[in-house]
Amino acid sequence: MSLTDARRLGQFEHHDSLQARNTRLAVGDMVSVRVRRFDAEAGGAAFQEFQVPHRKWMRVLDALNWIAENAASDLAYRWFCGSKMCGTCAVRMNGREVLACWEAVEPVMTIEPLRNLPVIRDLVVDRAPFDRKLAELEPWIERTAPYPGFPEPLSHKGMKNASKALDCIGCLACYSACPVIGLGDLTDFAGPAPLVQLGQTALDPRNDPAKVARSLARTGIFNCVSCYKCEEVCPASIPIVTRVIEPLKVKAAALVPGMAKHSHALHAVVAMRGRVDPGALVLRVQGFRALANLPRLLRLFLRGKIDPIRTFLKRTTPGATAAARILRRGDRA
Amino acid sequence: MKVISTDVAVIGGGAAGCYAALELNRRGINSVIVCKGLVGKSGASIFAGNLVLSGRALGNTEDNARNTAEFLIKYHNQFLIDQPWARRCGQWLENVYYPELEEAGLYLRRDDNGNVVTSPGKIRSVAANVQGNSGVPFMDLRRKQVIRAGIPRLEETVVTALLRKRDGSVGGVFGLNYITGEYVVVLARAVILATGYSDRLHTRSTGTREMSGDGIAMAWRLGATLVNLEMQWWHTNDIADPPSWQRMQVYPNPMLGSEKSARMVNSAGEEFFNQQQDDPLAYGPYTVQLKALTKQVHAGKARYDGGYFAGFDHCDAAEVDAYTTYGKSYRQLGLRFPEDLVETAVTAHYRQGGIDVDTHTMRSSVPGLYVAGGVGGHSNGLIGLATFDGKVVADGVAADLPQLALCELPEQQVDTERRRIEALRAVRPDGVSPAKVKEKIRAVMWEKAGVEKDAASLRSALGDIADMRLDLLPRMSVSRGSAAVNYEWLDAIDVVNMLDTCELIVQSSLERQESRGPFMRRDFPRQDNGRWLVANVMRRTENGFRFEQRPYDLSIFKPDFAVKDNLEVAW
Numbered sequence: 094m095s096l097t098d099a100r101r102l103g104q105f106e107h108h109d110s111l112q113a114r115n116t117r118l119a120v121g122d123m124v125s126v127r128v129r130r131f132d133a134e135a136g137g138a139a140f141q142e143f144q145v146p147h148r149k150w151m152r153v154l155d156a157l158n159w160i161a162e163n164a165a166s167d168l169a170y171r172w173f174c175g176s177k178m179c180g181t182c183a184v185r186m187n188g189r190e191v192l193a194c195w196e197a198v199e200p201v202m203t204i205e206p207l208r209n210l211p212v213i214r215d216l217v218v219d220r221a222p223f224d225r226k227l228a229e230l231e232p233w234i235e236r237t238a239p240y241p242g243f244p245e246p247l248s249h250k251g252m253k254n255a256s257k258a259l260d261c262i263g264c265l266a267c268y269s270a271c272p273v274i275g276l277g278d279l280t281d282f283a284g285p286a287p288l289v290q291l292g293q294t295a296l297d298p299r300n301d302p303a304k305v306a307r308s309l310a311r312t313g314i315f316n317c318v319s320c321y322k323c324e325e326v327c328p329a330s331i332p333i334v335t336r337v338i339e340p341l342k343v344k345a346a347a348l349v350p351g352m353a354k355h356s357h358a359l360h361a362v363v364a365m366r367g368r369v370d371p372g373a374l375v376l377r378v379q380g381f382r383a384l385a386n387l388p389r390l391l392r393l394f395l396r397g398k399i400d401p402i403r404t405f406l407k408r409t410t411p412g413a414t415a416a417a418r419i420l421r422r423g424d425r426a
Numbered sequence: 427m428k429v430i431s432t433d434v435a436v437i438g439g440g441a442a443g444c445y446a447a448l449e450l451n452r453r454g455i456n457s458v459i460v461c462k463g464l465v466g467k468s469g470a471s472i473f474a475g476n477l478v479l480s481g482r483a484l485g486n487t488e489d490n491a492r493n494t495a496e497f498l499i500k501y502h503n504q505f506l507i508d509q510p511w512a513r514r515c516g517q518w519l520e521n522v523y524y525p526e527l528e529e530a531g532l533y534l535r536r537d538d539n540g541n542v543v544t545s546p547g548k549i550r551s552v553a554a555n556v557q558g559n560s561g562v563p564f565m566d567l568r569r570k571q572v573i574r575a576g577i578p579r580l581e582e583t584v585v586t587a588l589l590r591k592r593d594g595s596v597g598g599v600f601g602l603n604y605i606t607g608e609y610v611v612v613l614a615r616a617v618i619l620a621t622g623y624s625d626r627l628h629t630r631s632t633g634t635r636e637m638s639g640d641g642i643a644m645a646w647r648l649g650a651t652l653v654n655l656e657m658q659w660w661h662t663n664d665i666a667d668p669p670s671w672q673r674m675q676v677y678p679n680p681m682l683g684s685e686k687s688a689r690m691v692n693s694a695g696e697e698f699f700n701q702q703q704d705d706p707l708a709y710g711p712y713t714v715q716l717k718a719l720t721k722q723v724h725a726g727k728a729r730y731d732g733g734y735f736a737g738f739d740h741c742d743a744a745e746v747d748a749y750t751t752y753g754k755s756y757r758q759l760g761l762r763f764p765e766d767l768v769e770t771a772v773t774a775h776y777r778q779g780g781i782d783v784d785t786h787t788m789r790s791s792v793p794g795l796y797v798a799g800g801v802g803g804h805s806n807g808l809i810g811l812a813t814f815d816g817k818v819v820a821d822g823v824a825a826d827l828p829q830l831a832l833c834e835l836p837e838q839q840v841d842t843e844r845r846r847i848e849a850l851r852a853v854r855p856d857g858v859s860p861a862k863v864k865e866k867i868r869a870v871m872w873e874k875a876g877v878e879k880d881a882a883s884l885r886s887a888l889g890d891i892a893d894m895r896l897d898l899l900p901r902m903s904v905s906r907g908s909a910a911v912n913y914e915w916l917d918a919i920d921v922v923n924m925l926d927t928c929e930l931i932v933q934s935s936l937e938r939q940e941s942r943g944p945f946m947r948r949d950f951p952r953q954d955n956g957r958w959l960v961a962n963v964m965r966r967t968e969n970g971f972r973f974e975q976r977p978y979d980l981s982i983f984k985p986d987f988a989v990k991d992n993l994e995v996a997w
Contacts, residue, residue, distance in 0.1 A: 111757060149668065152671070167906040167912070172635055173467065174468075214910065217911055228573055233530075248538055260556070
């Protein structure tokens with residue numbers, strides 16, 4: 094197995110392969126399923142257990158269908174197509190976001206609704222917060238020149254990142270897995286799913302850069318900590334961080350003044366000093382406004398986070414020169 | 427109960443419904459889309475694998491254009507199609523459809539040199555982003571166009587009845603938001619029905635969960651004339667297991683950027699179908715494929731529910747992966763790709779027939795009720811044809827609208843419908859679960875009105891349907907009485923429509939006394955162009971229904987024989 098992306102890495106860490114996942118159970122074995130039931134009217138959530146007979150290549154959705162047909166006919170779960178196209182059946186299985194129609198059952202499974210969205214009943218979540226965020230981003234194309242007629246000049250090279258984003262089925266698995274979205278209103282981060290949907294047109298060379306800038310300004314994209322959780326769970330195998338969020342960050346840095354201030358500052362500090370100097374970072378991001386919060390600065394100093402002497406007096410080292418060279422090379426690429 | 431007023435109520439959020447609403451919007455006409463699922467995410471449109479090139483688009487030659495028309499009329503519709511409509515449709519696709527989509531941002535797959543990638547062969551196609559998944563970005567774009575235009579959507583809302591104005595014409599709908607449990611009435615000046623044609627009426631069906639023949643059943647209850655309901659299309663190689671993957675297709679179509687396509691192998695390991703070799707003209711060769719399989723079933727080397735295999739073991743993985751999603755299901759099952767074949771089975775797919783329409787205006791036989799897309803009986807579909815319907819219906823409605831008054835709230839109809847729907851939420855001790863009834867209906871259709879049928883099996887199916895009405899419907903019960911997110915209740919509502927639609931399909935199947943394309947009667951194995959090259963029209967009468975035959979305009983193509991064994995006819 095080659096470790097080319099976060100998804101493979103996650104599978105590798107779990108000693109997991111698609112072949113293993115599909116051969117763990119034999120036909121007729123019992124699959125033990127715990128489903129989180131939630132009923133606002135009846136007052137709360139509880140887990141309910143079911144024994145589901147395994148059948149060939151059973152998916153999580155097949156297990157849910159079996160339960161609804163044979164054991165709990167009022168089980169509420171959303172699905173439409175059963176073949177990884179509609180993107181409405183995502184749930185969490187044993188703590189990991191999966192598309193129910195796509196993922197093989199595990200011998201013992203706990204099934205829960207997606208996180209970071211309100212649960213309406215059992216496994217059905219309210220998609221409205223995502224829909225609202227997406228609509229605010231205006232995920233469409235605006236042209237600076239009239240459409241030149243079919244087929245218009247366009248190459249796959251120009252579309253290579255947008256094309257990856259176009260594989261998105263809007264299942265919201267990544268939205269559930271994102272720890273920054275999990276922080277709630279603490280940040281203004283739009284989240285991975287809205288960003289992938291936006292990336293479909295914002296990374297499209299046909300789009301008006303001014304329009305892209307307007308959309309990106311509303312994304313809070315620099316709150317993304319590049320933890321790759323979104324990539325790990327994406328059932329469409331979209332390299333969400335490397336091929337969508339990072340390229341969008343590059344666009345935001347170039348198109349939206351001030352949006353990437355922190356990233357630019359970090360970049361400059363590393364280029365100059367060959368390492369992250371928190372004192373220099375605070376100074377560059379906040380300037381002398383930092384002095385307005387002296388108790389905080391003092392706390393940072395006492396805990397060894399910042400060291401004004403090092404920040405102001407440290408000389409350039411050979412390491413810093415090398416780092417600067419590497420970063421400049423990265424900027425040119 | 428929520429009451430909304432608008433100019434036009436559009437029922438259905440697939441290719442036809444979305445385009446109708448967008449076209450109305452461009453003409454300054456308000457509409458509301460009522461969708462049983464999520465606009466652009468449910469229904470059959472998301473399954474579009476690729477987009478067939480029509481006319482002279484993208485370097486198509488005159489021969490290509492003619493082949494595409496021949497494929498549509500012959501292989502796709504077995505001549506049961508309005509040929510002048512097909513010609514108008516082809517011209518519109520060439521001149522309006524591709525430019526409209528691309529201007530809106532649809533990415534028709536390019537290579538690194540900027541050429542649009544096409545499949546080679548006599549009929550060419552292109553893909554939106556990737557072959558096998560074109561419907562997803564296509565419908566995602568439609569969803570966003572609808573949002574951008576500010577067209578209101580009522581989603582996860584099932585329309586249960588069409589409402590009539592005082593003059594008897596259709597002017598509104600009654601529905602239920604099954605997530606909130608709230609009833610909704612949309613009052614309009616006209617109603618467009620765009621509920622699709624890929625219903626889950628058989629044990630194995632390609633349609634999405636919510637497709638239960640609602641459009642056919644509701645239109646019939648109001649007296650709409652139907653046509654060719656018996657003409658059921660089948661997918662021949664959908665993956666046999668697991669059950670949720672019953673529409674996961676091993677696409678037989680020519681691959682983009684390759685000369686090869688999938689091959690099919692019987693239980694003895696003998697290849698019995700390879701589209702590029704067996705019938706290069708039959709682009710999307712579903713009927714040719716089905717007939718090849720039927721011969722294998724007759725020879726005992728395959729079953730309709732499995733026992734045969736399909737795959738790409740004669741191709742390089744890189745060749746298949748370049749522009750298609752075809753390897754994804756193999757890999758997800760832990761199979762080796764492309765070395766391994768996968769067991770496949772037949773699945774009920776599109777229905778050629780539907781509600782009878784005037785193809786110039788998309789009017790149905792009921793005033794005020796317009797039809798677009800697969801639920802119409804004028805053609806078997808492709809996403810482009812369904813989109814063209816959206817344009818034609820918008821033209822038709824826009825022309826009629828000045829004469830159409832806004833529907834007033836028909837309180838008695840609303841009250842009657844509300845009682846009917848409420849009654850389906852009854853909790854009865856020892857009741858029958860609606861999901862079980864659905865399963866039973868599908869089993870009857872699969873076994874007795876499946877790929878091959880005869881008068882005896884069809885009559886037996888009618889008997890089963892009558893029994894279910896008498897015995898199961900009154901005992902049907904949900905286990906939880908609450909109104910919100912009650913999928914059992916939705917299932918119960920669906921069951922009524924499924925029984926109605928299935929009965930109409932079986933009656934129509936009895937009426938057509940021949941075999942034609944994918945419609946196979948054991949007792950009438952021959953295709954009979956002398957007697958049956960006609961529309962099988964089903965008209966509602968005061969005490970039931972009657973069938974009529976209506977000939978087709980054969981001005982472009984006509985069959986070159988009168989009577990022939992259907993299995994010996996290529997298409």
